Amino acid sequence: MMNIERKKKLGAYYTPSEVTDTLSNWAIRSGDDHILEPSFGGCNFLISALNRLREFESIKPEGNIYGFDIDPQAFNFVLKNKLTGGNFFLQDFLESSFEEHAFKVPVVLGNPPYLPIHKLDSSYKHKIYRKFEDFPHKIPKRSSLWIYFIAHSLQYLQNGGRMAWIVPDSISFTDYGKNFLRALSEQFIFVKLISINERFFQNAGTEVVEAKAGAGSATLSMAHAGARFSFSILEALNGKEGVVECGYIASQETEFKYFATPLLFSVCPESFSLFNL
Ligand SMILES: C[S@@+](CC[C@H](N)C(=O)[O-])C[C@H]1O[C@@H](n2cnc3c(N)ncnc32)[C@H](O)[C@@H]1O
Numbered sequence: 001m002m003n004i005e006r007k008k009k010l011g012a013y014y015t016p017s018e019v020t021d022t023l024s025n026w027a028i029r030s031g032d033d034h035i036l037e038p039s040f041g042g043c044n045f046l047i048s049a050l051n052r053l054r055e056f057e058s059i060k061p062e063g064n065i066y067g068f069d070i071d072p073q074a075f076n077f078v079l080k081n082k083l084t085g086g087n088f089f090l091q092d093f094l095e096s097s098f099e100e101h102a103f104k105v106p107v108v109l110g111n112p113p114y115l116p117i118h119k120l121d122s123s124y125k126h127k128i129y130r131k132f133e134d135f136p137h138k139i140p141k142r143s144s145l146w147i148y149f150i151a152h153s154l155q156y157l158q159n160g161g162r163m164a165w166i167v168p169d170s171i172s173f174t175d176y177g178k179n180f181l182r183a184l185s186e187q188f189i190f191v192k193l194i195s196i197n198e199r200f201f202q203n204a205g206t207e208v209v210e211a212k213a214g215a216g217s218a219t220l221s222m223a224h225a226g227a228r229f230s231f232s233i234l235e236a237l238n239g240k241e242g243v244v245e246c247g248y249i250a251s252q253e254t255e256f257k258y259f260a261t262p263l264l265f266s267v268c269p270e271s272f273s274l275f276n277l
Helices: 006-009 017-028 044-055 072-080 122-131 145-156 175-187 204-211 218-237
Strands: 035-037 063-068 087-090 104-112 158-164 243-250 258-265
Touching: 017 035, 017 104, 035 044, 044 063, 044 104, 063 072, 072 087, 087 158, 087 204, 104 145, 145 158, 145 175, 218 258
Parallel strands: 035 063, 035 104, 063 087, 104 158
Antiparallel strands: 243 258
16 A cells, blocks of 8 residues: 555556556557556556457567556556566656657557646756657646656657547646647547546545646645635625625536536525525
């Protein structure tokens, strides 16, 4: 077991096998396909990829797998799952290069670390900024680390290749996420985003951290919002007029089903239920 601090530092939240199976089955289309997992962690993507290759009766499928991770514990999972015939590198993926490793693959699969870039060591952070200076549409400095992972994996992807990534939903609503999607859609024939409502990862607060793009603590923000909301309800119940707070409610104003909307609180007749407020 990894302690929580270490887990947070590495952004280590492992993907369940139902998800890795689905993505591998979509992306891997032949027993000759080679697959890169840039931060393989608990190895579920690697296991799913191997199973998929075996379905195609691939001979020695382990040799078709490439993976990076900076966590030595990930290599214990390699041993435990008998994946030792693969090509695994205990190396920071962002510091790796095609020139050094000289392989290209038709398939990249992964769930990158979600780490706010401001928490990283300053010299490392600036090294990353410099490395991606020329990426199309520029990657804004407040982007989270996962964007750099996807961008970097492109140098290992063959022409006509496929990628399947788990990404946070901030890709669809932050300016840096939307900017990155535009850059990807210029390089791929199609880019599809599939939104999953179910929570697969027990890392509550990731969305808040992502949306704040490193500008503050998610826990404190949520606690502050909760306290403020509660005080406002109490003030309205005590008869104060004009109390307004934003709430995340069903809405038809935009393409999104739910939207943070200003709500005017007031004491309502007894015949109204609380949700009619
Ligand atoms: C969100 S977890 C996902 C693990 C695995 N891809 C999965 O889907 O279960 C992120 C992984 O990234 C690894 N990691 C963090 N920083 C890294 C880096 N700079 N280079 C390579 N791996 C890194 C962590 O050790 C962790 O295993």
